[in-house]
Amino acid sequence: MPEKACTNCHFITKQNICPKCKSSSLSDDFGGLVIIFDPENSAIAKVMNIKEKGTYALKVR
Template sequence: MLRRCAERGSLLKLSEKACKDCKMVSSGPICPNCKSSNLSNDWSGLLIIIDPENSEIAKKLNIKAPGKYALRVR
């Protein structure tokens, strides 16, 4: 969920965290993809994979499950 910050005009990610291991973005305390609790609030870029088996981008990034992924996780 994104909300525009009126003061700075930037976008804020509300309660969504990215997994440092597989980069999947989720709102829970544990990654639904790899079951890791190694999550970060500091991520950027958003990639949505719908059909990983037929996606060239998913193959290039070694993504096997559909979902939302961060491009960079710190």
């Protein structure tokens, strides 16, 4: 399974359903991987409204 990005929360997953928000709206057309280690202290996480650590896509089309 190729990696896909959730169009809702931008989480990167190889599953058919996003494990974070349970959305089945996933796209293989994404760019800019960002790895969030510490959402509490990450400016990017705040901008993207990320609450949990993980790998996310900056842009999902």
